[in-house]
Amino acid sequence: MxxxxxxxxxxxxxxxxxxxxxxxxxxxxxxxxxxxxxxxxxxxxxxxxxxxxxxxxxxxxxLKEIAIDIPPQTCITKDNVSILVDGILYIRVMDPYKASYEIENFRNATIQLAQTTLRSEIGKLILDHTFSERDDINANVVRALDEATDPWGIKVTRYEIKNISPPKEILHEMEEQVKAERVKRAEITISEGEKLSRINRSMGERQEAINLSEGEKIKKVNEAEGKAKEIEFIAKAKAKGIQMIAEATGNEGGPEAVNLQITEDYLSGLGLILEKAKTTVLPTEMANIVGFFEGISKVTNKFPGLDSEKE
Structure with a gap:
């Protein structure tokens, strides 16, 4: 060789x-x-x-965590609606011996088991709940798979539903329902806004009325206080004037001055009355006029010549 x-x-x-x-x-x-x-x-x-x-x-x-795609499958809900559901499954090999000798192909077996378990869980719910209870569905699938795959040395860590696809007719009805709900919520929102607006407007008007009444009250109080002070000042002035007149009467010529002042005030008042009155009534006899002035002279002693003229 x-x-x-x-x-x-x-x-x-x-x-x-x-x-x-x-x-x-x-x-x-x-x-x-x-x-x-x-x-x-x-x-x-x-x-x-x-x-x-x-x-x-x-x-x-x-031994790392493995992500396995679950192919789409048709599931029937409790209210007899056919939907197409797919998902993703996460598993981990915990016992290499069991994973090798207890099952022929643990990946394929886990996929099949996940599909059957998902169909069973979907069949317990109506269509609307399949969308709102995804977390519960995922948790139930994980629990069932984990129990079933434990003899294979497999640990199911998580399952997630990726898509739920209802038929086009059902999808259209759901869209119409969503639109109706949106319109309903919009109307409720508008009505609530109008309600709040009316409440706020009424509260504003009420507060405005209270403020006006308080202002009117304060105004009247101020006016009353002003009038009271005015009356008080006038009264004090009159009292002071009367006091001064009383002191003046004690002096020489004081009483004549007082009588003259009274006569002037009387005549001034009479002139104002005759000026403002629309109808003026005079005595028909001159004697009455003379008597009128005689009465004044008795009060004022300022027309003594009238008696001599009458005689």
Whole structure:
């Protein structure tokens, strides 16, 4: 045999044995090893030695959280409406041994189980509740899947509904219902606004009336106080004038001055009455006029000549 060919074969065999003997497991992976067809163990991340030919890596399991798309499927609600629902499922391999030997293909099995569980949950609700109770649906699906996949060494961490697509007819009816609700809310909002506006207007008018009445009250009080002060000042002035007149009567010529002042005031008042009156009535006999002045002279003693003239 050619020595070069023999050396080449030796090198290839050595490389093969090294590759089968020295194994490096990446982080977040677990390699399931069988020895002569029997489970030997699960290798974690790091460097490991295997016995060539006897030990074999049968499965490689990823330990990170895996996101699996759930294909769209038709579900029937409690009120017999067909809707199209899809979602996304998050799982994690917790036991590489169970995930390898307890189920043939845990991903496909989990997808099928998620679809059947989702159909069951949707069938318990009417159409309107499928939109408002997504969180409850997701929680129920996760709980059911987690219990079912526990023997497989799988942990279901989360499930999320991506889309809920009702038929076009139902979608149109829902849009009309939403429009009606919006119109209703708008009318309620407008009515509430008008109500508040009327309340505010009435409160403003009430406050305005109160302010006007308070102002009128204060005005009248001020006017009354002003009149009272005016009357008080006039009374004080009159009292002072009377006092001065009383003091003047004690002096020489005082009584005559007082009588003259009374006569002038009387005549001034009489002139004002005759000036303002529309109809003036005079005595028909001159004697009456003379008597009129005689009466004045008796009061004032300022017309003594009338008696002599009458005689």
């Amino acid at each position: 050619d020595p070069f060919l023999f050396f080449t074969l030796i090198v290839i065999a050595a490389i093969y044995l090294i590759m089968k003997t020295c194994i490096v497991v990446p982080q977040t992976y677990s390699f399931v090893v069988e020895r002569l067809g029997v489970f030997r163990g699960a290798l974690g991340a790091g460097f490991h030695f295997l016995i060539p030919i006897m030990d074999q890596i049968r499965y490689k399991q990823l």
